Amino acid sequence: FHRAMSTLPKVYVTRKVPPDGLDILRKSGQVQFEMWDSDEPVPRVELLKKVKGCDGILCVLTEKIDAQLLEAAGPNLKVVSTMSVGFDHLSLDELKKSVTILACVFSRGIRVGYTPDVLTDCVAELTVALLLATSRRLIEATHEAGEHGELYGYVVMNLQTAQLASWDLGGLVRNGMRLKPFKVKKFIYTDVAPRPELANMIEAEYVSFDELAKQSDFLAVCCALTPETHGICNWNLFSKMKKNAIFINTSRGGVVNQEDLYEALSTGLIAGAGLDVTTPEPLPTHHPLFTLKNCVILPHIASASYTTRNAMSALAANNLLAGLRGEPMPKELKL
């Protein structure tokens, strides 16, 4: 409990966030805050109770900030600061919507902070780790180690001479810079339009969506989840990919049609998948994807390093405080 009886703006922190962010909130003397002091998500019923009357909310991506929550919070709410770069858990239309209270129309005008940039290196590191673990079948191999010496029949495709592809050019560049020393033959990407300046950093070639599917040996998805990217990794994509292709997702589970991915993996349409993100999270242990040896599933840990999570919490706290002061936030989402 971190709340003192005062007239300071009231803030609810929906998760035990790393110490740097908490120190910033405490030392600011600018807010009174209460925190869900756990590594597990706050139950929805508790969240709806706790946000009542708050001026600010510091949340993480497990909290849906939607009409129900905004109504529960009430008209004092001025700032939502999410400790994440992704914002698909925030209903942006609701945040900027006009509402009628006692026959008067008010714009909610809630400002939103988020945490881009500070986690990108950490996410790229995990993407590369997952790509290597999946393609070299490391998880499977650890289970074989007690049984076999050199596992002669255990051969995989390596990165040398392979083509690495991505939708999100920024993600491709970050992953590509790390993978270049592995002698990757070619980097390809697709996007709404070519972005030669950024692409030139790793000599990445712009191709169509179909070519991306057909040419990739490794396909890493790092794009944001939006209505346009929802379910975009589906049968249409997998059926065009090479049989030896590896699919990696460190963005959001929602970009993948998991039934189609299961079919593609279990019928040998593609060779393997490494997923840091799923729908839902956590993925139930009885989910068919867990039965596949060629699917490596992680519990959304791409940004999970001490330094990165601390930087995210500090940025989220600074966004929140600046928003409550009515000043520009260090990283504000333009609604």
Ligand code: DGY
């Ligand atoms: C983000 O910040 O959106 C990441 O997915 C969280 O780790």
